[in-house]
Amino acid sequence: MKRSDKTNQKQMSLGAFLFSFGHHFAAWRHHDTGANSPIEMNFYKEAAQMAERGKMDMLFFADALSLPDKADVQHDVSAVYPDAMIVLAALTAVTERIGLAATVSTTFNEPYNLARRFATLDHLSGGRTAWNVVTSTKNTEAHNFQGEDLPEHGNRYDRAHEFIDVVHALWDSWEEEALLLNKKSGIFADPSRIHSINHSGAAFQVKGPLNIPRTPQGRPVIVEAGTSKAGQRLAAQTADVVFTACSDKEEAILFYDALKEQLAEFGRTAEDLKVMPGVMFFIGDTEEEAKAQEAAFNELIVPEASTRYLSRLLNVDLSSYPVDGPLPQIALENNSSRARMVVEMSQKEQLSIRELGLHFSVARGHLTVCGTAGQIADQLEDWFLSGACDGFNVMPPHLPGGLEPFVEQVIPLLQERGLFRQDYDGYTLRGHLGLQQPGNQFREPSYF
Template structure:
């Protein structure tokens, strides 16, 4: 088949054991360590063999419940940038994207971390920008409560402005390296930021030259109205959670329609919903695989995880009763999605807990490799997305299945690359390198 002009973008979302809530209990789970570099190395190299655009790591700044650790590993995260630095040394092409919050970080130190990763990886770094959503996180960072939703996004917007400004303080040609003259850099090409705003005062510049990509790739969720507005202005990639194609098309159109307001065009932002695939040689085999995974989820554990997603304690409510009235105002976009699904479907807390502990509201496909590839093609060609963030139930085996069984079908359809044609994450994603300061 002739090569298509528009091709899918694929990310590999890595998480210890796998993305299914009970992956750690699965008899085929290959690691007993909470944080295992060999596990991440294997997963990263499998994704690179599949020519994925990037690896993606989530992160969190708290352990919401010590009691839940008895049966729940979803709170355990390695610090993302540290792990990505390690993975930079065992991969050569694939992008390296990690999460860091604007609520409990400072722009200067975060700008340095991701610029360093971009230098060490020769231009493969990406920052997943989030605002913190858990009260338990606030209490780890000298605060009694989270700032309210609007304030978090106002801080995030200014935070991004400062970080991008710091990444641009050095012009691309500032380092001259004139050894005979003893002249390392041209001071006229290095600039102070001199930022004074509502939340930050930062002089700059960074104490390192501009990184290979100019700026690491910016990734955001962008589901809520405030999130969409910020993403339309600042994001290069948007990760979404949506399991309904028509709703995904609506979101895609709404987000991209906001870009011209910021002087941007549709190709400057890539929308990549999460996707979990249970793959079998037959549809029956895939369904049986899914059933075996789901039987490992204890109902009370699913309900506890639902509490975490909602930031609302459900322990005093009947597990076979309806979701209580939870105000949408001040809730995260994920919580609002759960509340609305509960209202529409009349699902019980038990049923909701099971549903969201499997794929956390992301698209789930259960079937043969051909069926998985067909659904992906349908979403992509109908304008629901620009690609997917792959979240396999068990890692690295599930990612190996996807790479060896689904990716070749996408390649045969002309939907996905057979080889890398660039070396940086921006080049993989078809994004231009920011120009930066000229004077």
């Protein structure tokens, strides 16, 4: 592969996605995975410090607010979900430079509490936090809060948009110069630079201001999925990073271009938003060794469990359908973007329920790369230079040790090619990602 000139070469962003025992559905059964890993501090500490040694941009934490159907617990580790924000808070004390992103739903939270928690963590971490915005897609979550099914898809996105607007205003409610701490004069803060937001909307009534000063990076970074049309539009207006799932490069390029084209409508440029698809990896000294490693993982998947997992992705019980038959008609209205991905793949590739279950239980629709470190670096470079992404959210098949081969073998190759940083050159997550610090909506413009 022809290498690009390293001079002024654009560099990719890399996140480390920490999820349960690892991203492979059967990771908990792997011999290198500890039995109690996802609820032990050392598990997160080891993975976080490994990612920081690799100079990665951020750690990314998923979250969920319900137990799957009790029958799923027999095989599925997604029954165990420590609170992502508490994990993030703990890791601020054992890391120094790497960004920290936590998933929090707009459907089952309130803007003031969320804005306050993230602002606190942004101060404690020195400007390294990010909020992964989700609207929730499972009725099982809704039943833990309101006793009813989820609101309609469009209503959830309307609430999410208003939620983000309120949070942004709260984060802006203190101007940078508001906190004075002038011991001589006795003036703690300048009241003229602290603003009530006086928000009155369809979902929220919030006076403000926040009781925490503006954060080190202005505002925590906003991460969104942005896969559906409604999600893309919300992301184009409000996201700093889009985490997406795509296993086909040409489709990824189309998604990337379509999303970036929407930015101008909101006064934004292509550099204001990073697109980072997920990528799971299997690394071996040879391609054959990597494929054998992948096959060994796949053999640990219980077929019944993968079918039940597919049912959960689709919000449809597939237990009464032949596993070697086609997928039945699935209603996509008010369903998740991942459900749409499953249906589109079943139609395009004519896959059976069994085959779809295996495919999505391995990496949940994300790109999977398998080979030597050099082959994997080649594929990531190809996607990046082809305009399919701005980087990747790296998904180790098992954790915490499963991240080490990527950090120790793939990242050095990307560094040699000028595609990834040799060292951190700043302290905030916005700085790592090359994002501008946002202006303050309450600050009067300066004229010179």
